[in-house]
Amino acid sequence: MEFSELIRTGRAQAELLPGPEEAPLRGTLCVTGHHLLLSPGPPSTPDLWLLLLRSVDSIEKRVAGDSGTITLRCKDLRVLQLDIEGVEATLDIARSIEALSSLESVITSFPFFYRPKGLRLGDAWHFHPPERYYKRVARETNAWRLSEVNQDFSLCPSYPRAVIVPRAVDDDALAQCARFRQGGRFPVLCYHHAPSGTVLLRSSQPLIGPQKRRCAEDEDLLRAVLTGARPGAQGFIVDTRSAQAAKQARMTGGGTEAKAAYPGWKRLHRPLERGRALQESFVRLVEACGDTEQSMDRWLSRLEGCRWLAHVKEALSTACLAAQGMEREGACILVHGAEGTDSTLLVTSLAQLILDPLSRTITGFQELVEREWIQAGHPFQLRCAHSAFSHARPKHEAPTFLLFLDCVWQLGRQFPLSLEFGEGLLLALFEHAYASPFGTFLCNSEKERCLCEVRTRTHSLWSGLNQPKEQRKLRNPLYVPNPLAIWPSVEPQSLRLWQGLFLRWTRPPEPSEVAWEKVWQIVTEREKTGDSAHSFCLSPQPKQ
């Protein structure tokens, strides 16, 4: 397939209104295979305005007289307006954008063509999180091993090649477990909490079914987890569905662990919203945020009605529950819902952030996202196919990852000195998860990424982000390592709407940006004066 077949009009004269407080941009509009370009024309600067077509969420066209208007609503929640000369040109450009922005083929997507200066292909794909993380676990405990049983993705198509499992369980038993868990997602280790010697595991639901099936290997595995931690250790299974829903899942072949079959393990149900309901919540919040004219009462009632902050609260408190179980109760925790690829990951990744100081560094957080979301098989391609503006009926879309980022932002607000990264990194991850020139968030699982050769043919977002010029945008200038667990308050009075994301394009950003600039200035000044005062102390010494 050639892109040229989809491009009806190459170019047209147009004026772009990038946002409420920005100056309009005038020039020649041009549609290419992956981008929408606006070139201001020869006399002015060579400043080219560029939009990745993939990031267009919905498109709306209107014609009047001999010109037309196209409104582009982007996946990063930006709204752009293009005034185009010529009715034909408007319609053609609209159709081209529509066709090109909804292409589903992965290997013709932009990351496969993107070759930025200063980056080499294959860089930063050196992240091999399970293996890398295992090294750390192996230093702390001997009860776990790295298994390559999933080397060819045959056991579980959504797991990476290597997983961390109890040393006492062999690969054959794992194969049996995989058969007993939906999608083959048998319980694997995601975090070892060294101070208490307990572990955090995740899996999918067991396939109990109406006949109440059991699986001896699965039961052995969970027993081995407890004995590996400490003789007589306790375990909690955090099911992210309600007790009712978990029971109902039996009718469709799923279910939840029976008490009698897993001695030492107790079940807790913490229903978390998922799927379509979560997507709708997101859509309604974004709708409310787009209306700058509404009264105070209307705004507050819409904020309540969309329930987004209620989801934030639930996610955070469930993560706290899991973290508390490990740290305070000395219990092992297994988290799962149904498929184990959405709310499960939300809980396990947040719990790690609360407990593990290393995951709060920039590198640690990137590893956490890579290990607990990308490699753990969160289906990014399905979940992030559309953002909040799409008119298409949502099929598999759900902003689970965005909810995770929002929760991290709340943690950062409550512990402003304890995260090495700032809002900038979270915003970047949100943008790139939905549309990106990098390959990191492509596909739904490691298996698919291998098939598409993502690793060798695209650039990694991490190498893009870790370039020195990006650092200032991503770092938290006030970071000081905090060796303690960070327990957030989950009272509604303590949670706040993430204005930096949801109102990013509707509010003037300057005052807070200027203020952060000032913070940077104070911090760097500190380093400077510190340095020179330091050298003063040192330099006279040789003369003694």
Place this chain on the structure above:
Amino acid sequence: MEHIRTTKVEQVKLLDRFSTSNKSLTGTLYLTATHLLFIDSHQKETWILHHHIASVEKLALTTSGCPLVIQCKNFRIVHFIVPRERDCHDIYNSLLQLSKQAKYEDLYAFSYNPKQNDSERLQGWQLIDLAEEYKRMGVPNPHWQLSDANREYKICETYPRELYVPRIASKPIIVGSSKFRSKGRFPVLSYYHQEKEAAICRCSQPLSGFSARCLEDEHLLQAISKANPVNRYMYVVDTRPKLNAMANRAAGKGYENEDNYSNIRFQFVGIENIHVMRSSLQKLLEVNGTKGLSVNDFYSGLENSGWLRHIKAVMDAAIFLAKAIMVENASVLVHCSDGWDRTSQVCSLGSLLLDSYYRTIKGFMVLIEKDWISFGHKFSERCGHLDGDPKEVSPVFTQFLECVWHLTEQFPQAFEFNEAFLLQIHEHIHSCQFGNFLGNCQKEREELKLKEKTYSLWPFLLDDLKKYLNPLYSSKSQRFTVLEPNTVSFNFKFWRNMYHQFDRTLHPRQSVFNIIMNMNEQNKQLEKDIQDLESKIKQCKNKQSDGVLTKELLHSVHPESSALKTSLCLKEQTLLPVNDALRTIEGSNPADNRYCDYTEEFSKAEPGVVSLEYGVARMTC
């Protein structure tokens, strides 16, 4: 003290307000003449000033004792359980008496003794000089002059002695106008914008009824518009909702008829009255106090209370003022009913938007002294200092502080002071510890001889200046001369640090302000040290042409400054010593376990497991 029967009760429990598992601290309760004091087993002290107590409630006896709930005006709520009902009853009765004094002379300010002599006290009172302030604004000038009409409080008892009026307004006009205005509060100058030569004036509603007119009043308004050489028309802003203003006409009051006054443009801005505001706050507090509050209940409660809607209305009115002056160059006259509540809010906030001076610490004190204290906002009645009519109590000034807080959130660099400053002022409008906010008008304050018998708050705030500075403040920035806040609904947030000031579990565990403040301090200290060292080196070089720089040199510069040494040692690893970084707001200590519980699921799941509390990261000090 005749009201105190029991001074000490042991084994009292203090319940955590938000804990769903009824966590408590045990300690001893002391009752003094001025304070209620609770000392828990970790020796942590909780002081509650009697004047801060808004209500005391004795709940039904339980198995563990008699519950006593105390609500404070600074939004602290404490829940004690006293083991013996008799003790509880005694304390309850004492607090009822002590928290509601009948006479001004019994208030704390009259017994508070900070160990200053009379001249220091007098100096304190002279810190804020309003005559100086009017000079700064640029009056008197060819258009405006000081009027001596109210020198003896003859025309208006609730106005200050010194008032500025248009030069062309003669005394008979002023007297005539005052007779046509509710409580004699005729139009006077509140703020003069030098550059635009436009003024903000204030007054009370006219006694116009359905048809009454007053030529003197019409003349006075004309004089105000003529005092503006640039723009001939002026705005008359009635801060009430139109319906309320119309209802007032039936009582012989009302609002200006545009036909009778030349060159005025009349405008309602719709801020609700003190009773609506009081019940709005009441609703807000009820929502907040709920245990295990859900997100949805919180937001629907916030909406139903209407509190943020009222805050937005005040802010919008102030913006109207600022725009009239900046964009149209027009003078504005503001009134409500009596001109001491909504009018004070709008005039002071409008001036704050226009003049960056009021955004400094000193300037903000001046602003409060001018538009609130001197123009007769009835602090004692609104704050319920004495045992009076509960219907006169209303959070008008609290709303003003909240509007200012919202501005500080939108313009983080425009204010010299920080949130703690606003909270501290709020604390003291109710504390009755200083004389500034006692009484309802200047005349009353003079009769109480406050300047001789009590102290002024402001010098005490300045003594603690460091605590109140905004490290991000940039005084030079041109962009902040006039603030143009955006009042889109998203920008109004619940002010957690005000309404939950004492509920520590709800707050961020680390404070950005503190750390930036520390850094700023250290930067300054280090720069100074560098300079010292440089000059020392120069001196040494001069003295001993190329002699030995002794160790003594290094140590002589700052033998006492050990903080600097540590920070230098730690430079390589961290920005600040770790302890510093982990210190939280309000300096908590290790004994202060700020637990909050997310759930009790564990205990439900298995009765064998004792109820669980989530720990807050323990802040090491």
